[in-house]
Amino acid sequence: MARNMRVLLIGADRSPATLAEERLRALGAVQVERASRLSSTLLGRLRSDRRAYHAAVVWHELLESLDRLSLRDYAALSRRMPIIALMSLGDWTRGRSGAVLADGWVFLEADLAELPTIVRLAEAGYWTAPNSLVGPQRHSLRRRQAVLALSIDQIKVLGQLAGGHSNREIARQLRLSEAAVKKTVHDIIRHLGLSNRTQAAVMAFSVRLGRDAMAPERPHLPV
Structure with a gap:
Protein backbone atom coordinates (compact mmCIF):
# COMPACT_ATOMS: atom_id res chain seq x y z
CA MET A 1 0.00 0.00 0.00
CA PRO A 136 -21.96 -10.50 -8.68
CA GLN A 137 -24.43 -7.56 -8.47
CA ARG A 138 -23.49 -6.01 -11.80
CA HIS A 139 -26.32 -7.53 -13.85
CA SER A 140 -28.97 -6.44 -11.36
CA LEU A 141 -27.51 -2.93 -11.17
CA ARG A 142 -27.48 -2.59 -14.95
CA ARG A 143 -31.13 -3.68 -15.14
CA ARG A 144 -32.10 -1.08 -12.54
CA GLN A 145 -30.16 1.60 -14.38
CA ALA A 146 -31.93 0.73 -17.65
CA VAL A 147 -35.35 0.93 -15.98
CA LEU A 148 -34.50 4.25 -14.34
CA ALA A 149 -33.72 5.68 -17.78
CA LEU A 150 -37.37 5.17 -18.79
CA SER A 151 -39.79 8.08 -18.64
CA ILE A 152 -42.26 8.29 -15.76
CA ASP A 153 -45.13 7.32 -18.08
CA GLN A 154 -43.16 4.32 -19.33
CA ILE A 155 -42.44 3.24 -15.75
CA LYS A 156 -46.17 3.39 -14.99
CA VAL A 157 -46.95 1.16 -17.96
CA LEU A 158 -44.10 -1.20 -17.06
CA GLY A 159 -45.52 -1.52 -13.55
CA GLN A 160 -48.85 -2.53 -15.07
CA LEU A 161 -47.10 -5.10 -17.25
CA ALA A 162 -45.54 -6.54 -14.11
CA GLY A 163 -49.05 -6.96 -12.77
CA GLY A 164 -49.98 -9.10 -15.78
CA HIS A 165 -52.43 -6.59 -17.28
CA SER A 166 -53.42 -6.47 -20.93
CA ASN A 167 -53.11 -3.34 -23.05
CA ARG A 168 -56.85 -2.72 -22.66
CA GLU A 169 -56.64 -3.01 -18.87
CA ILE A 170 -53.60 -0.73 -18.75
CA ALA A 171 -55.38 1.84 -20.92
CA ARG A 172 -58.34 1.83 -18.54
CA GLN A 173 -56.16 2.04 -15.41
CA LEU A 174 -54.00 4.88 -16.73
CA ARG A 175 -56.75 6.61 -18.75
CA LEU A 176 -54.91 6.26 -22.04
CA SER A 177 -55.91 5.00 -25.47
CA GLU A 178 -55.04 1.41 -26.33
CA ALA A 179 -52.97 2.72 -29.24
CA ALA A 180 -50.91 4.88 -26.86
CA VAL A 181 -50.37 1.92 -24.53
CA LYS A 182 -49.35 -0.33 -27.41
CA LYS A 183 -46.77 2.21 -28.59
CA THR A 184 -45.44 2.72 -25.05
CA VAL A 185 -45.05 -1.04 -24.54
CA HIS A 186 -43.19 -1.26 -27.86
CA ASP A 187 -40.90 1.62 -26.83
CA ILE A 188 -40.19 -0.02 -23.44
CA ILE A 189 -39.29 -3.34 -25.04
CA ARG A 190 -37.02 -1.65 -27.57
CA HIS A 191 -35.31 0.56 -24.96
CA LEU A 192 -34.62 -2.38 -22.65
CA GLY A 193 -33.30 -4.54 -25.50
CA LEU A 194 -35.94 -7.23 -24.94
CA SER A 195 -38.02 -9.38 -27.26
CA ASN A 196 -41.53 -9.25 -25.79
CA ARG A 197 -43.77 -7.92 -23.03
CA THR A 198 -43.26 -11.03 -20.89
CA GLN A 199 -39.53 -10.31 -20.69
CA ALA A 200 -40.32 -6.71 -19.78
CA ALA A 201 -42.61 -7.89 -16.96
CA VAL A 202 -39.89 -10.22 -15.66
CA MET A 203 -37.35 -7.36 -15.70
CA ALA A 204 -39.81 -5.16 -13.80
CA PHE A 205 -40.07 -7.81 -11.08
CA SER A 206 -36.27 -8.22 -11.03
CA VAL A 207 -35.86 -4.56 -10.04
CA ARG A 208 -38.77 -4.70 -7.57
CA LEU A 209 -41.08 -2.66 -9.74
CA GLY A 210 -44.66 -3.87 -9.43
CA ARG A 211 -48.18 -2.59 -9.03
CA ASP A 212 -46.99 0.39 -6.98
CA ALA A 213 -45.26 1.83 -10.05
CA MET A 214 -48.28 4.04 -10.73
CA ALA A 215 -46.95 6.64 -8.27
CA PRO A 216 -46.83 10.11 -9.85
CA GLU A 217 -43.08 10.46 -9.27
CA ARG A 218 -40.22 8.26 -10.40
CA PRO A 219 -40.03 5.43 -7.86
CA HIS A 220 -36.96 4.76 -5.77
CA LEU A 221 -35.65 1.29 -6.57
CA PRO A 222 -33.78 0.16 -3.46
CA VAL A 223 -30.61 -1.87 -3.68
Whole structure:
Protein backbone atom coordinates (compact mmCIF):
# COMPACT_ATOMS: atom_id res chain seq x y z
CA MET A 1 0.00 0.00 0.00
CA ALA A 2 1.27 3.48 -0.83
CA ARG A 3 2.67 5.50 2.08
CA ASN A 4 1.64 9.06 2.89
CA MET A 5 -0.93 9.32 0.11
CA ARG A 6 -2.31 12.86 0.08
CA VAL A 7 -5.96 13.31 -0.95
CA LEU A 8 -7.98 16.52 -1.29
CA LEU A 9 -11.63 15.98 -0.25
CA ILE A 10 -13.88 18.53 -1.98
CA GLY A 11 -17.38 18.81 -0.55
CA ALA A 12 -16.21 18.08 2.98
CA ASP A 13 -19.07 20.08 4.49
CA ARG A 14 -21.58 17.42 3.35
CA SER A 15 -22.33 14.85 6.05
CA PRO A 16 -21.70 11.78 3.81
CA ALA A 17 -18.33 13.21 2.81
CA THR A 18 -17.54 13.81 6.49
CA LEU A 19 -18.23 10.14 7.13
CA ALA A 20 -15.93 9.23 4.26
CA GLU A 21 -13.24 11.51 5.71
CA GLU A 22 -13.42 9.75 9.06
CA ARG A 23 -12.98 6.39 7.37
CA LEU A 24 -10.12 7.65 5.21
CA ARG A 25 -8.28 9.14 8.16
CA ALA A 26 -8.39 5.72 9.79
CA LEU A 27 -6.14 4.51 6.99
CA GLY A 28 -2.55 5.25 7.94
CA ALA A 29 -1.60 5.49 4.27
CA VAL A 30 -3.99 8.37 3.47
CA GLN A 31 -3.70 12.02 4.49
CA VAL A 32 -6.94 13.93 3.93
CA GLU A 33 -7.24 17.69 3.46
CA ARG A 34 -10.59 19.44 3.22
CA ALA A 35 -12.26 21.92 0.89
CA SER A 36 -15.94 22.82 0.95
CA ARG A 37 -16.39 23.39 -2.77
CA LEU A 38 -14.70 23.66 -6.14
CA SER A 39 -13.77 27.29 -6.81
CA SER A 40 -11.30 29.55 -8.59
CA THR A 41 -9.87 30.43 -5.17
CA LEU A 42 -9.18 26.76 -4.46
CA LEU A 43 -7.61 26.33 -7.88
CA GLY A 44 -5.35 29.34 -7.29
CA ARG A 45 -4.20 27.88 -3.98
CA LEU A 46 -3.44 24.56 -5.66
CA ARG A 47 -1.30 26.33 -8.29
CA SER A 48 0.86 27.87 -5.60
CA ASP A 49 0.97 24.75 -3.42
CA ARG A 50 4.20 22.88 -4.09
CA ARG A 51 2.98 19.77 -2.30
CA ALA A 52 1.36 17.50 -4.86
CA TYR A 53 -1.95 15.79 -4.19
CA HIS A 54 -2.31 12.26 -5.41
CA ALA A 55 -6.00 12.86 -6.21
CA ALA A 56 -9.08 14.93 -5.47
CA VAL A 57 -12.11 13.08 -4.07
CA VAL A 58 -15.21 15.11 -4.99
CA TRP A 59 -18.68 14.65 -3.51
CA HIS A 60 -20.76 13.78 -6.59
CA GLU A 61 -23.42 16.50 -6.12
CA LEU A 62 -20.77 19.12 -6.87
CA LEU A 63 -20.19 17.44 -10.23
CA GLU A 64 -23.95 17.47 -10.94
CA SER A 65 -24.19 21.23 -10.42
CA LEU A 66 -21.20 22.51 -12.41
CA ASP A 67 -22.01 25.61 -14.46
CA ARG A 68 -19.90 26.92 -17.33
CA LEU A 69 -17.51 28.83 -15.07
CA SER A 70 -16.99 26.00 -12.57
CA LEU A 71 -16.59 23.53 -15.44
CA ARG A 72 -13.56 25.56 -16.48
CA ASP A 73 -12.20 25.31 -12.93
CA TYR A 74 -12.92 21.59 -12.93
CA ALA A 75 -11.07 21.10 -16.22
CA ALA A 76 -8.05 22.93 -14.83
CA LEU A 77 -8.14 20.81 -11.67
CA SER A 78 -8.44 17.57 -13.64
CA ARG A 79 -5.26 18.44 -15.55
CA ARG A 80 -3.37 18.61 -12.25
CA MET A 81 -4.65 15.42 -10.60
CA PRO A 82 -7.11 12.54 -11.01
CA ILE A 83 -10.69 13.19 -9.89
CA ILE A 84 -12.47 10.48 -7.90
CA ALA A 85 -16.27 10.83 -7.50
CA LEU A 86 -17.57 9.99 -4.03
CA MET A 87 -21.22 8.89 -4.00
CA SER A 88 -23.64 6.35 -2.59
CA LEU A 89 -24.69 3.29 -4.54
CA GLY A 90 -28.29 4.54 -4.36
CA ASP A 91 -27.30 7.77 -6.15
CA TRP A 92 -25.64 5.75 -8.89
CA THR A 93 -28.71 3.56 -9.47
CA ARG A 94 -30.86 6.71 -9.73
CA GLY A 95 -28.85 7.71 -12.76
CA ARG A 96 -26.70 10.58 -11.50
CA SER A 97 -24.72 11.58 -14.58
CA GLY A 98 -22.14 13.96 -13.14
CA ALA A 99 -19.90 11.11 -12.00
CA VAL A 100 -18.98 10.39 -15.63
CA LEU A 101 -16.72 13.45 -15.38
CA ALA A 102 -14.52 11.59 -12.90
CA ASP A 103 -11.50 9.35 -13.37
CA GLY A 104 -12.82 6.83 -10.86
CA TRP A 105 -15.64 6.18 -8.42
CA VAL A 106 -15.72 5.26 -4.77
CA PHE A 107 -18.99 4.40 -3.03
CA LEU A 108 -19.71 5.03 0.64
CA GLU A 109 -21.06 1.49 0.87
CA ALA A 110 -17.85 0.06 -0.59
CA ASP A 111 -14.69 -0.48 1.42
CA LEU A 112 -12.87 2.86 1.36
CA ALA A 113 -9.71 0.98 2.19
CA GLU A 114 -9.52 0.39 -1.57
CA LEU A 115 -9.18 4.13 -2.24
CA PRO A 116 -5.34 4.10 -2.39
CA THR A 117 -5.54 1.47 -5.13
CA ILE A 118 -8.21 3.46 -6.99
CA VAL A 119 -6.05 6.61 -6.75
CA ARG A 120 -2.95 4.81 -8.02
CA LEU A 121 -4.88 3.40 -10.99
CA ALA A 122 -6.36 6.84 -11.78
CA GLU A 123 -2.84 8.34 -11.67
CA ALA A 124 -1.75 5.71 -14.18
CA GLY A 125 -4.58 6.66 -16.53
CA TYR A 126 -7.08 3.91 -15.74
CA TRP A 127 -10.80 4.49 -15.22
CA THR A 128 -11.95 2.53 -12.18
CA ALA A 129 -15.17 1.40 -10.54
CA PRO A 130 -15.77 -0.40 -7.22
CA ASN A 131 -16.21 -4.16 -7.08
CA SER A 132 -19.93 -3.63 -6.43
CA LEU A 133 -20.28 -2.60 -10.10
CA VAL A 134 -18.24 -5.44 -11.56
CA GLY A 135 -18.95 -8.21 -9.06
CA PRO A 136 -21.96 -10.50 -8.68
CA GLN A 137 -24.43 -7.56 -8.47
CA ARG A 138 -23.49 -6.01 -11.80
CA HIS A 139 -26.32 -7.53 -13.85
CA SER A 140 -28.97 -6.44 -11.36
CA LEU A 141 -27.51 -2.93 -11.17
CA ARG A 142 -27.48 -2.59 -14.95
CA ARG A 143 -31.13 -3.68 -15.14
CA ARG A 144 -32.10 -1.08 -12.54
CA GLN A 145 -30.16 1.60 -14.38
CA ALA A 146 -31.93 0.73 -17.65
CA VAL A 147 -35.35 0.93 -15.98
CA LEU A 148 -34.50 4.25 -14.34
CA ALA A 149 -33.72 5.68 -17.78
CA LEU A 150 -37.37 5.17 -18.79
CA SER A 151 -39.79 8.08 -18.64
CA ILE A 152 -42.26 8.29 -15.76
CA ASP A 153 -45.13 7.32 -18.08
CA GLN A 154 -43.16 4.32 -19.33
CA ILE A 155 -42.44 3.24 -15.75
CA LYS A 156 -46.17 3.39 -14.99
CA VAL A 157 -46.95 1.16 -17.96
CA LEU A 158 -44.10 -1.20 -17.06
CA GLY A 159 -45.52 -1.52 -13.55
CA GLN A 160 -48.85 -2.53 -15.07
CA LEU A 161 -47.10 -5.10 -17.25
CA ALA A 162 -45.54 -6.54 -14.11
CA GLY A 163 -49.05 -6.96 -12.77
CA GLY A 164 -49.98 -9.10 -15.78
CA HIS A 165 -52.43 -6.59 -17.28
CA SER A 166 -53.42 -6.47 -20.93
CA ASN A 167 -53.11 -3.34 -23.05
CA ARG A 168 -56.85 -2.72 -22.66
CA GLU A 169 -56.64 -3.01 -18.87
CA ILE A 170 -53.60 -0.73 -18.75
CA ALA A 171 -55.38 1.84 -20.92
CA ARG A 172 -58.34 1.83 -18.54
CA GLN A 173 -56.16 2.04 -15.41
CA LEU A 174 -54.00 4.88 -16.73
CA ARG A 175 -56.75 6.61 -18.75
CA LEU A 176 -54.91 6.26 -22.04
CA SER A 177 -55.91 5.00 -25.47
CA GLU A 178 -55.04 1.41 -26.33
CA ALA A 179 -52.97 2.72 -29.24
CA ALA A 180 -50.91 4.88 -26.86
CA VAL A 181 -50.37 1.92 -24.53
CA LYS A 182 -49.35 -0.33 -27.41
CA LYS A 183 -46.77 2.21 -28.59
CA THR A 184 -45.44 2.72 -25.05
CA VAL A 185 -45.05 -1.04 -24.54
CA HIS A 186 -43.19 -1.26 -27.86
CA ASP A 187 -40.90 1.62 -26.83
CA ILE A 188 -40.19 -0.02 -23.44
CA ILE A 189 -39.29 -3.34 -25.04
CA ARG A 190 -37.02 -1.65 -27.57
CA HIS A 191 -35.31 0.56 -24.96
CA LEU A 192 -34.62 -2.38 -22.65
CA GLY A 193 -33.30 -4.54 -25.50
CA LEU A 194 -35.94 -7.23 -24.94
CA SER A 195 -38.02 -9.38 -27.26
CA ASN A 196 -41.53 -9.25 -25.79
CA ARG A 197 -43.77 -7.92 -23.03
CA THR A 198 -43.26 -11.03 -20.89
CA GLN A 199 -39.53 -10.31 -20.69
CA ALA A 200 -40.32 -6.71 -19.78
CA ALA A 201 -42.61 -7.89 -16.96
CA VAL A 202 -39.89 -10.22 -15.66
CA MET A 203 -37.35 -7.36 -15.70
CA ALA A 204 -39.81 -5.16 -13.80
CA PHE A 205 -40.07 -7.81 -11.08
CA SER A 206 -36.27 -8.22 -11.03
CA VAL A 207 -35.86 -4.56 -10.04
CA ARG A 208 -38.77 -4.70 -7.57
CA LEU A 209 -41.08 -2.66 -9.74
CA GLY A 210 -44.66 -3.87 -9.43
CA ARG A 211 -48.18 -2.59 -9.03
CA ASP A 212 -46.99 0.39 -6.98
CA ALA A 213 -45.26 1.83 -10.05
CA MET A 214 -48.28 4.04 -10.73
CA ALA A 215 -46.95 6.64 -8.27
CA PRO A 216 -46.83 10.11 -9.85
CA GLU A 217 -43.08 10.46 -9.27
CA ARG A 218 -40.22 8.26 -10.40
CA PRO A 219 -40.03 5.43 -7.86
CA HIS A 220 -36.96 4.76 -5.77
CA LEU A 221 -35.65 1.29 -6.57
CA PRO A 222 -33.78 0.16 -3.46
CA VAL A 223 -30.61 -1.87 -3.68
